[in-house]
Amino acid sequence: MYECFCEVREKMTGLQSIILRLINSFGLNVRLFFMTLLFSLPLGLFIAFGSMSRFKPVAWLTKTIVWIIRGTPLMLQVLIIYFAPGLLNLGSPWGSGASARFTAATFAFVINYACYFSEIYRGGIQGIPVGQTEAGQVLGMTKLQIFFRVTLLQVIKRILPSMANEIITLVKDTSLARIISIKEIIMMAQEYTARGLIWPLFSTGLFFLAFVGVLTLLFNHLEKKLEYFKA
Amino acid sequence: MPILQVENIYKEFGKLEVLKGISFSLDKGKTLAIIGSSGSGKTTLLRCLNLLERPDQGIICVNHEIIFDAEDKAVQREAQIRKNRLNFGLVFQSFNLFAQYTVLKNITLASELLAMGEKNRGKSSAVHQRIKEEAYELLAQMGLSDKADAYPHMLSGGQQQRVAIARALALKPQILCFDEPTSALDPELTGEVLRVVRELADKKTTMLIVTHEMAFARDVADHVIFMDEGLIVEEGTPAQVITSPREERTRQFLSRFSNEP
Ligand SMILES: Nc1ncnc2c1ncn2[C@@H]1O[C@H](COP(=O)(O)OP(=O)(O)O)[C@@H](O)[C@H]1O
Numbered sequence: 009m010y011e012c013f014c015e016v017r018e019k020m021t022g023l024q025s026i027i028l029r030l031i032n033s034f035g036l037n038v039r040l041f042f043m044t045l046l047f048s049l050p051l052g053l054f055i056a057f058g059s060m061s062r063f064k065p066v067a068w069l070t071k072t073i074v075w076i077i078r079g080t081p082l083m084l085q086v087l088i089i090y091f092a093p094g095l096l097n098l099g100s101p102w103g104s105g106a107s108a109r110f111t112a113a114t115f116a117f118v119i120n121y122a123c124y125f126s127e128i129y130r131g132g133i134q135g136i137p138v139g140q141t142e143a144g145q146v147l148g149m150t151k152l153q154i155f156f157r158v159t160l161l162q163v164i165k166r167i168l169p170s171m172a173n174e175i176i177t178l179v180k181d182t183s184l185a186r187i188i189s190i191k192e193i194i195m196m197a198q199e200y201t202a203r204g205l206i207w208p209l210f211s212t213g214l215f216f217l218a219f220v221g222v223l224t225l226l227f228n229h230l231e232k233k234l235e236y237f238k239a
Numbered sequence: 240m241p242i243l244q245v246e247n248i249y250k251e252f253g254k255l256e257v258l259k260g261i262s263f264s265l266d267k268g269k270t271l272a273i274i275g276s277s278g279s280g281k282t283t284l285l286r287c288l289n290l291l292e293r294p295d296q297g298i299i300c301v302n303h304e305i306i307f308d309a310e311d312k313a314v315q316r317e318a319q320i321r322k323n324r325l326n327f328g329l330v331f332q333s334f335n336l337f338a339q340y341t342v343l344k345n346i347t348l349a350s351e352l353l354a355m356g357e358k359n360r361g362k363s364s365a366v367h368q369r370i371k372e373e374a375y376e377l378l379a380q381m382g383l384s385d386k387a388d389a390y391p392h393m394l395s396g397g398q399q400q401r402v403a404i405a406r407a408l409a410l411k412p413q414i415l416c417f418d419e420p421t422s423a424l425d426p427e428l429t430g431e432v433l434r435v436v437r438e439l440a441d442k443k444t445t446m447l448i449v450t451h452e453m454a455f456a457r458d459v460a461d462h463v464i465f466m467d468e469g470l471i472v473e474e475g476t477p478a479q480v481i482t483s484p485r486e487e488r489t490r491q492f493l494s495r496f497s498n499e500p
């Protein structure tokens with residue numbers, strides 16, 4: 009009787025500790041997600057302006073970079089960015105250990121997503137009727153004023169659905185970081201799979217679903233908020 | 240005394256010569272109508288005056304001050320261009336109201352930004368109050384007092400165009416330009432726009448109107464210019480140009496409107 013109780017207790021703590029470890033490792037996915045957004049959202053804007061530059065070499069160079077980044081797998085980019093400096097004897101810009109791997113992964117993700125965002129931005133900006141800009145010009149507004157006071161919100165409204173798509177993809181892409189041994193949630197769950205325990209791996213899906221669910225609600229809310237005007 | 244003098248404006252897009260030496264002047268308080276078939280360069284001329292395009296040659300003077308000279312790089316600096324633009328207002332064919340702002344904000348935005356840029360912003364709330372009051376006055380003048388808080392997409396084309404006129408007037412331009420202000424409108428909505436333009440003419444607003452409304456041009460304009468292929472073919476009073484044109488090309492153009500009332 010007592011033995012049996014003990015067994016149940018052991019199973020319970022085992023369950024708890026597995027869940028805790030999964031939650032902890034999902035923290036890495038979430039951190040990678042937010043760090044990537046933090047840097048790639050603004051960087052994408054610079055890349056978008058680069059690709060629209062009237063100075064042809066800049067536009068050409070930017071478009072080539074975007075083509076290369078969008079044309080190759082993110083997983084490969086993570087590997088190259090992490091290993092290339094060492095292989096090329098360039099020292100170790102990422103430092104060492106787990107935090108180094110995380111920095112390298114963040115770097116790769118930022119570049120990759122900035123390129124995707126830049127194309128969405130570019131489409132959004134070019135889709136705004138020139139009349140909006142010209143109306144601002146005629147009213148004596150500066151280029152920056154026109155961008156921030158007139159164009160930007162209209163661009164945001166236009167690109168919100170495609171940005172939502174891309175950002176939801178990012179949530180799931182974060183698990184690619186395991187390719188350089190970052191112990192994100194799927195890598196963590198696979199350790200249990202190796203020991204014959206399969207449910208932790210399946211349960212990781214719930215983490216992603218919950219996170220994506222929250223984001224979806226957030227984006228729906230934003231879209232609603234911008235419904236007051238038509239552009 | 241002319242408030243606007245335009246001398247020998249040339250403009251080409253690539254190989255296409257669109258303006259081939261346009262010169263005219265406009266007196267303060269007068270209304271000038273520019274007529275001519277599609278593609279003759281009327282829009283390009285208005286865009287040159289508003290410095291949305293830089294003429295390849297020519298001089299533009301407002302109040303005897305050179306605001307553009309193709310030979311003089313100093314007047315072509317971005318900040319200078321921006322300042323000189325304020326001599327003109329432009330009402331577009333397609334309204335171009337700022338989609339995310341209310342009617343009131345559309346009218347006040349540019350004035351507020353200009354006031355912010357000025358050095359002494361000590362009494363800024365008073366300045367903003369005054370800008371708002373003036374906007375309400377303009378709206379009343381346009382017959383749109385009840386639309387101050389509406390967004391552009393809620394308005395009819397005629398209402399949008401009247402807001403656009405109020406927005407242009409808010410900056411108190413020396414010369415107000417219209418580029419076919421009624422040609423994007425359903426026929427039953429042109430009247431309300433033409434009425435406010437007529438009222439502005441009665442108040443001696445200096446205006447330059449590109450239009451296909453011949454009856455309106457004949458009634459309201461003090462002076463008419465007929466353009467064809469980038470040149471001024473004929474100009475004079477409406478009676479001369481529209482009622483009894485001398486040039487064959489003018490007659491041909493006007494014959495297309497002869498079935499108008
Ligand atoms: N930005 C531009 N680039 C190239 N061609 C242009 C441009 N703007 C106008 N054009 C050409 O210039 C000519 C005159 O156009 P426009 O000034 O719009 O005439 P209108 O207003 O009298 O109809 C047209 O042939 C038009 O296609």
Ligand SMILES: [Mg+2]
Pocket residue numbers: 281282283418419
């Ligand atoms: Mg035109």
